[in-house]
Amino acid sequence: xxxxxxxxxxxxxxxxxxxxxxxxxxxxxxxxxxxxxxxxxxxxxxxxxxxxxxxxxxxxxxxxxxxxxxxxxxxxxxxxxxxxxxxxxxxxxxxxxxxxxxxxxxxxxxxxxxxxxxxxxxxxxxxxxxxxxxxxxxxxxxxxxxxxxxxxxxxxxxxxxxxxxxxxxxxxxxxxxxxxxxxxxxxxxxxxxxxxxxxxxxxxxxxxxxxxxxxxxxxxxxxxxxxxxxxxxxxxxxxxxxxxxxxxxxxxxxxxxx
Amino acid sequence: xxxxxxxxxxxxxxxxxxxxxxxxxxxxxxxxxxxxxxxxxxxxxxxxxxxxxxxxxxxxxxxxxxxxxxxxxxxxxxxxxxxxxxxxxxxxxxxxxxxxxxxxxxxxxxxxxxxxxxxxxxxxxxxxxxxxxxxxxxxxxxxxxxxxxxxxxxxxxxxxxxxxxxxxxxxxxxxxxxxxxxxxxxxxxxxxxxxxxxxxxxxxxxxxxxxxxxxxxxxxxxxxxxxxxxxxxxxxxxxxxxxxxxxxxxxxxxxxxxxxxxxxxxxxxxxxxxxxxxxxxxxxxxxxx
Ligand SMILES: Nc1ncnc2c1ncn2[C@@H]1O[C@H](COP(=O)(O)OP(=O)(O)OP(=O)(O)O)[C@@H](O)[C@H]1O
Ligand SMILES: [Mg+2]
Numbered sequence: 001x002x003x004x005x006x007x008x009x010x011x012x013x014x015x016x017x018x019x020x021x022x023x024x025x026x027x028x029x030x031x032x033x034x035x036x037x038x039x040x041x042x043x044x045x046x047x048x049x050x051x052x053x054x055x056x057x058x059x060x061x062x063x064x065x066x067x068x069x070x071x072x073x074x075x076x077x078x079x080x081x082x083x084x085x086x087x088x089x090x091x092x093x094x095x096x097x098x099x100x101x102x103x104x105x106x107x108x109x110x111x112x113x114x115x116x117x118x119x120x121x122x123x124x125x126x127x128x129x130x131x132x133x134x135x136x137x138x139x140x141x142x143x144x145x146x147x148x149x150x151x152x153x154x155x156x157x158x159x160x161x162x163x164x165x166x167x168x169x170x171x172x173x174x175x176x177x178x179x180x181x182x183x184x185x186x187x188x189x190x191x192x193x194x195x196x197x198x199x200x201x202x203x204x205x206x207x208x209x210x211x212x213x214x215x216x217x218x219x220x221x222x223x224x225x226x227x228x229x230x231x232x233x234x235x236x237x238x239x240x241x242x243x244x245x246x247x248x249x250x251x252x253x254x255x256x257x258x
Numbered sequence: 259x260x261x262x263x264x265x266x267x268x269x270x271x272x273x274x275x276x277x278x279x280x281x282x283x284x285x286x287x288x289x290x291x292x293x294x295x296x297x298x299x300x301x302x303x304x305x306x307x308x309x310x311x312x313x314x315x316x317x318x319x320x321x322x323x324x325x326x327x328x329x330x331x332x333x334x335x336x337x338x339x340x341x342x343x344x345x346x347x348x349x350x351x352x353x354x355x356x357x358x359x360x361x362x363x364x365x366x367x368x369x370x371x372x373x374x375x376x377x378x379x380x381x382x383x384x385x386x387x388x389x390x391x392x393x394x395x396x397x398x399x400x401x402x403x404x405x406x407x408x409x410x411x412x413x414x415x416x417x418x419x420x421x422x423x424x425x426x427x428x429x430x431x432x433x434x435x436x437x438x439x440x441x442x443x444x445x446x447x448x449x450x451x452x453x454x455x456x457x458x459x460x461x462x463x464x465x466x467x468x469x470x471x472x473x474x475x476x477x478x479x480x481x482x483x484x485x486x487x488x489x490x491x492x493x494x495x496x497x498x499x500x501x502x503x504x505x506x507x508x509x510x511x512x513x514x515x516x517x518x519x520x521x522x523x524x525x526x527x528x529x530x531x532x533x534x535x536x537x538x539x540x541x542x543x544x545x546x547x
Contacts, residue, residue, distance in 0.1 A: 058435060060431075060434065060435065063431075063434050065358065065359050087437045087438070087439055088437065089437070090434070090435060090436065090437035091436065091437025092437075093435075093437075094436075095432075095435040095436075097428070097431075097432070099428070101428045101429065101431075101432040103429055103432060103433070103446075103447055104429065104447065104450075104451055105446070105447070113433075113436065113438075113446065114436045114437070117436065117437065117438055117442055118437075163432075166432075166436070167436075170436060170437070
């Protein structure tokens with residue numbers, strides 16, 4: 001399918017990124033590029049700095065006491081520090097958390113919240129967005145008859161898809177998923193994974209995962225973080241079978257670590 | 259296989275003992291409340307009548323009703339409510355939702371907690387200096403209510419802040435990540451889910467001010483007034499001060515009268531509290547998570 005593609009466009013470029021909490025280093029030495037319309041995986045053991053990395057991409061450091069970062073992170077070639085209006089930056093970056101967060105609003109309002117925040121008022125437009133996003137997140141059929149019931153009362157797996165629908169309602173250019181399947185059953189996980197594969201054509205996806213096989217199934221390229229250090233980035237398949245620059249990467253993906 | 263081992267039995271015994279201890283303490287707490295209420299009802303109850311609530315005291319306050327004091331207390335509490343709630347809630351929103359966790363915020367928080375511990379007579383003197391003299395409101399409902407409001411503020415702030423912080427952080431983070439501003443987040447998620455707690459705290463605190471005597475004594479409450487106040491710049495009678503006066507300052511007061519006044523005062527506080535409880539129950543029914 002892929003023609004002799006021109007050099008793929010870089011969506012996010014990260015140079016010498018280091019992240020600190022209260023002056024204490026949490027992650028350092030990150031140099032990587034995330035390409036447009038790819039699923040970019042990030043793997044690494046607990047505490048290696050994956051979530052912190054995502055928080056820098058949408059500048060949530062600004063909302064987090066003590067969190068600072070150095071180096072440059074550019075989205076579409078523009079330094080994330082250059083945004084004067086961070087709400088504008090965040091509104092185009094969807095985020096899905098490890099534990100699903102259905103806001104204590106109706107299912108409808110959960111998905112309509114972001115469109116409303118950016119000024120969409122017309123009921124028919126909102127109806128249309130809500131239905132489209134819920135369909136895309138593979139949740140529509142389960143909730144279409146109870147859109148007015150509380151989002152926070154859905155089951156965990158449903159709430160996680162609600163979170164994805166909410167992220168999609170932002171019409172994001174960048175979708176950040178942080179271990180989204182941690183509280184979700186395997187069937188739902190597979191459903192969501194299928195959704196992600198489709199979404200790739202519309203947006204760029206960063207997928208942090210604890211399941212190396214999930215990265216292998218989904219990610220085009222993958223970065224490996226290890227206890228606060230960026231180890232390497234490469235084609236996902238290469239990390240499993242190809243040449244790796246650091247032997248620890250292979251040990252990690254093969255599950256013989258320690 | 260699941261037989262109780264000695265340690266299990268021992269734990270169960272200890273569990274029962276603790277349960278008993280806590281129950282006993284609760285009963286100890288309830289007894290004085292019941293006794294007070296009982297005495298008030300038994301001795302003050304016969305005083306209460308429609309006429310008692312709707313006529314003025316007569317004959318050197320030894321006869322007649324409590325109307326001016328009752329209305330005065332209601333006016334004082336309402337004006338105090340109007341003055342303290344917007345400020346207190348806004349301050350709590352700032353401290354909980356906006357302020358960075360730095361030394362300044364911590365100092366302010368500490369100051370608020372200490373302010374809550376200041377004796378009411380000190381508030382009274384502050385109110386006298388600030389509202390009666392400096393702002394020249396004179397001894398008036400306005401000055402007295404503002405004094406009560408200042409006294410209620412720290413507690414309003416603390417209870418509001420606690421209700422706000424009971425809203426899970428994850429909800430805020432989810433909103434912020436969507437590009438919502440702090441205010442949008444507060445409006446759509448934080449306030450709707452803390453409003454019942456906020457209102458309960460506020461009403462409880464303000465109804466407490468209904469019983470205060472010292473802060474209003476120098477600032478706006480009168481010993482005896484033969485007329486009803488016409489504006490917030492007038493002095494007023496108040497139930498708490500009236501009770502103090504007829505119990506200690508006026509000769510020839512019939513035995514039951516102070517109990518009757520006290521019963522009206524307790525009744526009005528209970529009324530306000532039950533409004534807040536009913537409201538909270540109603541809101542809880544719609545609790546969102
Ligand atoms: N808000 C915070 N304040 C202080 N330290 C933090 C904070 N958040 C994260 N850290 C620290 O930063 C380091 C990286 O944490 P991070 O959450 O990014 O790891 P992670 O790779 O996402 O781990 P996990 O797989 O368990 O989610 C950890 O040592 C953690 O203790
Ligand atoms: Mg994490």
